[in-house]
Amino acid sequence: MGGDEFACLVRHRDTSGKPLEMAQSIIQAVAKPIQLPGGLAEVSASIGIVTANPECGSADEMLRAADFAMYRAKRDGRSNYSVFAPEMAAEMRRRAALELDIRAGLHRGEFTPFFQPIIALATGEVIGFEALARWRHPELGLISPDVFIPIAEDAGIIQELGFALMRRACCEARGWPPHLTLSVNISPLQLNDQWLAQRVLQVLCATGFSAGRLVVEITESRLVSDTQAARAVMLSLKSAGVQIALDDFGTGYASLKHLRELAFNRIKIDRSFTHNVHATENAQIIQAILNLSDGLGLPVTAEGLETEESAEMLARLGCEFGQGYLFSPPVEPARALEIARNGRYSADGAPQARGDRIQRARTFRYGS
């Protein structure tokens, strides 16, 4: 069907488990390691299953349904299968509509970065900002990246969207005092582009923002195992002076391997650990992460700090930087500039920690 997509047509009776059994055995057969001259290769497959019935539309529609089920399987983790359920049809239409709208919004320039300050916990000084994407939808208002990033990834437009946002963020950040850094999130999928580093440098060149002030954040939990390609891209970025942060640390599964192989410059502790620092388990995990990063000589930022208490506790444990509603929610560029010029967080003059009012995935309903 595509470069690495195949379709199987299977005759079976409605209630037989045959397609599921077949899917299982295909997955197992594909997963067998293959001995190549250079070493063992491992491949995984994800399978979507749809059964024809009298209500089914055209062959094309069935293939789209199977494709949708396959993406579900992929999302649930590789080497999985998923059966298309009728409820998915509405979801599929909604996503298709949303995808069209994202493309249009991209061309209309509706995607824009908000900025959340990152604070030195010991002094309260602002050391930089993280850019967080927002979609200023003409009818629906501000929409969260949780809604549109996964769709942009599936639709193959994450690279275009990511760079449009990065360009805007660099333009805004140019106006800040020159010691402040700008962190941008990139999707792990963007690492598949072998020219990623060159494209980033192009943006820096075009906007006049210096490489040494840019931090690229990569989410740990979705960093793929194909570290060869990722490493090459990250090395090019690093040799240009760009820093790389491992985002949401603690939520992935191969943390230590990644840290070593991919030579990150910074670590961000996921907010699930900092949210309740008093849970003994969280405190122990935080301590372990700080010990580890200390050993590796990597500075750490704690995400999701909402209370003075948690910020104090993290500072005491030796965490250098923090970020969260306690200091400020992600704010519009103009407000970020004010915070940047002000340069410091103080408990009384704290920017209101209300959280930004945006539509998140849980509550978001599109066109239905």
Ligand code: G
């Ligand atoms: O801003 P919150 O602001 O809702 O962000 C939710 C998630 O979306 C975070 O995990 C963040 O890393 C991700 N995100 C925000 N902006 C971007 C972006 O520009 N690109 C990518 N790939 N992810 C982003």
Ligand code: G
């Ligand atoms: O995955 P990433 O670290 O890029 O995600 C940042 C996300 O965290 C954004 O959605 C941002 O809006 C959100 N966020 C920032 N500060 C806080 C906070 O103090 N509490 C909570 N719950 N979320 C926060």
Ligand code: MN
């Ligand atoms: Mn981030």
